[in-house]
Amino acid sequence: REFTVPHCSRFQHLVIDQSVNLFLTFYRTLQ
Secondary structure (H helix, E strand, C coil), X not given: CCCCCCCCXXXXXXXXXXXXXXXXXXXXXXX
């Protein structure tokens, strides 16, 4: 991903991905 930070851990990436997925899912339900 373009916004990846080199020192981020895999756990942080996992949390970020889950947050993004949750946000996108919630956003689509509002449409």
